Amino acid sequence: MDRAVSRSFAILEALARSRGPARLSDLSAATDLQKSTVHRILATLSELGYADQDDSGRYRPTLRSWEIGIGVVADLPIYRVAAGFLQTLHRTTGETVSLTVLSGNDVLYLEKLTAARPVRFLTRVGSRVPAPLTAGGKAILSARIDAPQIIEEVAAHRDLDVPALMTELEECRQRGYALSGYSPGVTSIGAAVAVGGAPPDAALSVSAPRERLAGKTRDAIIEALLETRARMTEALDRP
Amino acid sequence: MDRAVSRSFAILEALARSRGPARLSDLSAATDLQKSTVHRILATLSELGYADQDDSGRYRPTLRSWEIGIGVVADLPIYRVAAGFLQTLHRTTGETVSLTVLSGNDVLYLEKLTAARPVRFLTRVGSRVPAPLTAGGKAILSARIDAPQIIEEVAAHRDLDVPALMTELEECRQRGYALSGYSPGVTSIGAAVAVGGAPPDAALSVSAPRERLAGKTRDAIIEALLETRARMTEALDRP
DNA sequence: GCACAAAGTTCCGCTAGACGGAACAAGATT
DNA sequence: AATCTTGTTCCGTCTAGCGGAACTTTGTGC
Known part of the structure; x- marks a missing residue:
């Protein structure tokens, strides 16, 4: 060394x-x-x-160092492909959309398009948040076999309601998206993105103040999110 | 060493x-x-x-390395302040807007919001282009005393029409913005951003296919660009 | 304005640790 | 099966990194 x-x-x-x-x-x-x-x-x-x-x-x-780093992310297939889909998702929903990747036990914010009426966010591009605390992270975890050990490791540092989280992940798995209220007053909806047959390590998410995410709007946003995820997965699998 | x-x-x-x-x-x-x-x-x-x-x-x-790098740019006052202004400029013009900084003899693309109908761009965030070739670079150079030596150094590697460039910079200085057609078929309009009384080292620019940048649209975009630059400069000077 | 403090820089002898050639192991290719 | 090629390990050599101390410069308080 x-x-x-x-x-x-x-x-x-x-x-x-x-x-x-x-x-x-x-x-x-x-x-x-x-x-x-x-x-x-x-x-x-x-x-x-x-x-x-x-x-x-x-x-x-x-x-x-930024020039080197930006070259690295620019080489990530997920990042390259996501750019366009993030934009359309942002335009159709009008809300803040993010692209995150799993990095260790954290979720790392790779990209974010902020809404015109922005939310007070605790996260910025480049920041890390323990995966089980975010919508994107939960969406990713819900489709990974190593989810329990990641959750366990995070629970060792912060207090998590592990059983509740496990049943929540089961729900995510069934409906295809995850919910979260990590930042106070804002709700996020996340959907995991998998490439090839591999376990997912990235997620798309939409965030907005809780009051803007109700009823029909909410349903529309979920639909747009899932639609975008489907299109993006398809684009990633196309070689 | x-x-x-x-x-x-x-x-x-x-x-x-x-x-x-x-x-x-x-x-x-x-x-x-x-x-x-x-x-x-x-x-x-x-x-x-x-x-x-x-x-x-x-x-x-x-x-x-990206995490380190993104932390560095996130600390740049210009970057932090620019985010919001770039968005409003993007929304009012509907075109691709960029934030560049002078780095050596090059202009470095820090941020870019791409138009819905995007242009075939040669540049991506993180890429470098010799300053005298871009609208943003010219706008910056037009307000710097070291412009001649930067131009000379660039001219040593690529062929530049130096005299024409110098008169062009003089025009830029008078009207407050610069024009460029670095990428074939696309025109860019750039305005330099200075912080404090120091010589400028950053620029905002709007890029679009040449045919979309004519007549009234063009005038409106220039007005929006200069307005944004003024607001942003003001925000930067406010401590 | 002087004296003191603290920060940045330079020097130099010592030796830990980086260096690189060569040998070895593990695949890939023909 | 034979032959490259690639990644890895070993080890003697000696260079280049180390750190304590001295020196210079900058800044601070009285």
Whole structure:
């Protein structure tokens, strides 16, 4: 395990985590590394174009890591295919739509199109939320055999009503979509997207204030969501 | 200049560049490094969560670098503020709108909202185009004193009609927006966004097929663009 | 404005650990 | 079955990363 490599990523992560420019000594403290070591590695990162130093000597990350990262997601078949479907879903429903993928025990928000009358959201693109707490996550879990162990691991950190969740997942499996109220006052509806015959690792979801998600509107949105999911699955399976 | 660090990023970049999973020997060849070295560093990267190995032994980058990167852009004031303005501009014009930032001699596409009837675009979010070739880039350059040297550096690699470009920039400066036809058949209109009194390093742009950008529509779009730019600048200056 | 504090940078001897050639194992190809 | 090719492991060599301390610069408080 190359020590310098490991340390360089720790520094880069600390740099990205610190909102705004970071001082050398802060990074040194955050990573628990000698100042001279941090200084040397930062010089290397700067030379490579991953960090920058302003006039006052403080360091900030550059957009280099973003360029690499965006290249990675742009290569994901799900991401490429989803773009168009997300838009049509957004247009037909008029609400906030999201694309999430399962990453470990979390759901990772890959893309989000926000409604004209936006909701106060706790999540932004790039953020993680434990899968069993979100509509998209539940939709994914409901079709995976490893759902129980994921739920168990999450339950070890937060308190979850595991039995209730299990019966809820069973319901999701039957009707094809999941519901959630993770952010207070907003309801989400999620549907899992599977590629090939594999267990699903992505989901589409629609979110709106609870009062906007009732009666006919709600039924229409669910229909649009399931329709989009079907079309998208079909597009993914077409080689 | 820590060698192992430099090499690890070279490997990560090669991994991200190679669309789809990459083989060890390919990475070894691409980075001009010994197989054993690449193997060891990949093991480190895997342990750190930046790379993964599938059953067939091939390596692929994870979403880790994207998570870091998206955190970096999410911290950019321009990016945070732009989101809402991009949406309203997209809605009022109905066309494709983009947010770009100046990065070196290039313009980097940070965000893009695509029109319902989309254009065949050569650019995607995360891609780079030499600044003098795009509407957004010209708009930015027209308000910067270092424009001549950027143009000169770009002209060294591609052939540019430098004198024509300089007079065009002068026009941009006077009317407040720039025009471009970088992608064949599509016209873009760009306006620079400056924060504080500093020289601008970002731009908003609207793109559409040439035939949709004529007469009254065109005037309306330009008005909407300049209006949005004004509002956004105001929002950025408000602390 | 001076003195003190804290932050960034440089230096250098030490040695841990990265390096790379070669050998080995496991598939894939002919 | 024979032959590549690819991923993995081993190990002696020695370089390059390490960290404590000294030095310089920037900023802060009286």
